[in-house]
Amino acid sequence: DAGVIQSPRHEVTEMGQEVTLRCKPISGHDYLFWYRQTMMRGLELLIYFNNNVPIDDSGMPEDRFSAKMPNASFSTLKIQPSEPRDSAVYFCASSFISRGADTQYFGPGTRLTVL
Amino acid sequence: AQKITQTQPGMFVQEKEAVTLDCTYDTSDQSYGLFWYKQPSSGEMIFLIYQGSYDEQNATEGRYSLNFQKARKSANLVISASQLGDSAMYFCAMRPFTGGGNKLTFGTGTQLKVEL
Numbered sequence: 131d132a133g134v135i136q137s138p139r140h141e142v143t144e145m146g147q148e149v150t151l152r153c154k155p156i157s158g159h160d161y162l163f164w165y166r167q168t169m170m171r172g173l174e175l176l177i178y179f180n181n182n183v184p185i186d187d188s189g190m191p192e193d194r195f196s197a198k199m200p201n202a203s204f205s206t207l208k209i210q211p212s213e214p215r216d217s218a219v220y221f222c223a224s225s226f227i228s229r230g231a232d233t234q235y236f237g238p239g240t241r242l243t244v245l
Numbered sequence: 246a247q248k249i250t251q252t253q254p255g256m257f258v259q260e261k262e263a264v265t266l267d268c269t270y271d272t273s274d275q276s277y278g279l280f281w282y283k284q285p286s287s288g289e290m291i292f293l294i295y296q297g298s299y300d301e302q303n304a305t306e307g308r309y310s311l312n313f314q315k316a317r318k319s320a321n322l323v324i325s326a327s328q329l330g331d332s333a334m335y336f337c338a339m340r341p342f343t344g345g346g347n348k349l350t351f352g353t354g355t356q357l358k359v360e361l
Contacts, residue, residue, distance in 0.1 A: 161347055173336065173351040186348065221290060233280065234349060236290035
């Protein structure tokens with residue numbers, strides 16, 4: 131089975147540009163998560179969805195960040211306008227809760243560099 | 246709020262030896278799950294092992310086992326017969342099953358280096 135798919139794997143952009151990160155969760159998983167990893171702050175949960183509905187976006191740093199999940203097999207994380215401090219690795223993960231237990235499976239990540 | 250503490254920023258182990266990576270957690274929830282992930286230098290996050298707070302047996306997955314001590318709020322990862330490919334960053338994480346939604350809280354990680 132295919133795991134979580136993310137694109138692009140690497141993105142280099144200039145400050146002020148719009149960046150769109152894409153994620154395809156594992157088929158059948160009903161939760162989708164967006165994380166950001168930096169050396170300074172470690173792994174941070176940005177937002178997560180359940181059945182395509184955003185449940186908790188309290189980790190989204192500011193209004194420049196937005197996330198959508200138009201259907202069960204696709205999600206986007208958009209940064210507009212991007213800033214150098216947004217440089218990080220962005221992970222998408224998905225999970226399926228069964229009998230109270232779940233495991234989040236991560237995609238390979240998108241390494242974003244904002245110049 | 247949940248907190249995960251990994252006090253070992255770096256560890257060294259000889260190939261074929263066993264190693265224990267420490268993890269303690271703080272939560273007021275009675276029901277929760279504990280997870281370990283591996284992040285090699287290539288960057289992906291790989292799920293290793295899961296332990297539920299009400300599981301009576303310690304979880305095992307191949308060479309990985311979780312030494313779960315609920316009263317001490319610790320969930321140490323034990324890797325037996327270390328291999329060079331085990332060199333990576335290891336993260337402990339926790340998710341409460343009540344309140345907290347479906348959020349995983351991660352520790353700061355332990356960098357493991359396996360030597361010949």
